[in-house]
Amino acid sequence: MSETLAIGSSTTQEVVAELRRRTHFVMVSHVKPDGDTLGAGLALGLALKSLGKHVWFFQEGEVPRILRFLPDANLVTNALPADLPKDTLFVFGDMSNTARAGDSLPALKRENILDIDHHLGNERFGAFNYVIEDECSTGTCVLRLLKELGVKITPEIATCLLTTIMTDTGGFIHSNTTAEVLRTSAWLVDLGADKEHITQEVFGSKRFEAQKLLGAVLTRATLDDAGRYCWAVIDQKLIDELGADYEDTEDIVNQLLAVEGVEVAALFKDFDGAVRVSLRSTGRVNVQAAASRVGGGGHFRASGLTYPGNLQEAIAGVHSALYAEGL
Numbered sequence: 001m002s003e004t005l006a007i008g009s010s011t012t013q014e015v016v017a018e019l020r021r022r023t024h025f026v027m028v029s030h031v032k033p034d035g036d037t038l039g040a041g042l043a044l045g046l047a048l049k050s051l052g053k054h055v056w057f058f059q060e061g062e063v064p065r066i067l068r069f070l071p072d073a074n075l076v077t078n079a080l081p082a083d084l085p086k087d088t089l090f091v092f093g094d095m096s097n098t099a100r101a102g103d104s105l106p107a108l109k110r111e112n113i114l115d116i117d118h119h120l121g122n123e124r125f126g127a128f129n130y131v132i133e134d135e136c137s138t139g140t141c142v143l144r145l146l147k148e149l150g151v152k153i154t155p156e157i158a159t160c161l162l163t164t165i166m167t168d169t170g171g172f173i174h175s176n177t178t179a180e181v182l183r184t185s186a187w188l189v190d191l192g193a194d195k196e197h198i199t200q201e202v203f204g205s206k207r208f209e210a211q212k213l214l215g216a217v218l219t220r221a222t223l224d225d226a227g228r229y230c231w232a233v234i235d236q237k238l239i240d241e242l243g244a245d246y247e248d249t250e251d252i253v254n255q256l257l258a259v260e261g262v263e264v265a266a267l268f269k270d271f272d273g274a275v276r277v278s279l280r281s282t283g284r285v286n287v288q289a290a291a292s293r294v295g296g297g298g299h300f301r302a303s304g305l306t307y308p309g310n311l312q313e314a315i316a317g318v319h320s321a322l323y324a325e326g327l
């Protein structure tokens, strides 16, 4: 693996020394969690527990249905003990800033924050920032730390790590699926990662409501005149009609991108009191740059944002941001 740490980042050795020094940890996942933020936190937490450390797993909302199979997912909580030691290290995984964790964490001092991430534009918000932009997942950043720590990679840890890879590569499909990523994945399977179980739970357990929603969204989708931009809206009425929820929307934007000739896809999720937007690119247009023009972030080919305005403003604002980035 190439050791291309971004400016302002800590070395593997510095982070591992800090992990050894501390005794209490809180693994923090981002809101609307995915397999990477949860799997990375659970993997590191399991490893630290094997060293006799005390670990909590914090997340503002519920664990999504498709991720409840993950080892220790039942321990994830949004209620931390009030009497945590002052030098508890809060480990934020898979997010560019602390706002992505929601707003129910206690106020934290920077000295007690470790930021592990692979996003472009990570704000280096911790005392320790382990940010490796060309890693496919936060989980593979964690794996580097586990190797340096010298802990045993148990089948449970391997399953968590393989989940981070499989979710962030879209099941070994996206361009971040390098030969190295495939080798690492094979090695994790050798160590006992349950690939079949992950495939079934994460990719093969869509609710009927989710599949109906997918059908409805594809029926309503719009393709621009050039055939390069495909977008669609999910509104409250559709969600209510189908009995669907946010989790049922997760994979739909990728189907908009899969249309022949399409270079950028956008899904506007206008329900539950906010307009959330998912953007995807096949690689020519930088959707992270487009999202950051309107208050969001992410990766070159996958980004997101919550638009500060109504649906029509969101559609217009996102279109402008995309055109400014060369759509």
Ligand code: AMP
Pocket: 094, 277, 278, 279, 295, 296, 297, 298, 299, 302, 303, 304, 305, 306
């Ligand atoms: P999503 O479309 O929700 O799957 O998100 C795709 C990518 O964009 C992920 O890497 C997210 O971390 C990032 N992202 C999503 N929503 C936001 C947001 N509101 N602010 C910053 N980054 C986001």
Ligand code: MN
Pocket: 030, 034, 036, 037, 094
């Ligand atoms: Mn994520």
Ligand code: MN
Pocket: 036, 037, 094, 118, 136, 137, 138, 168
């Ligand atoms: Mn990630």
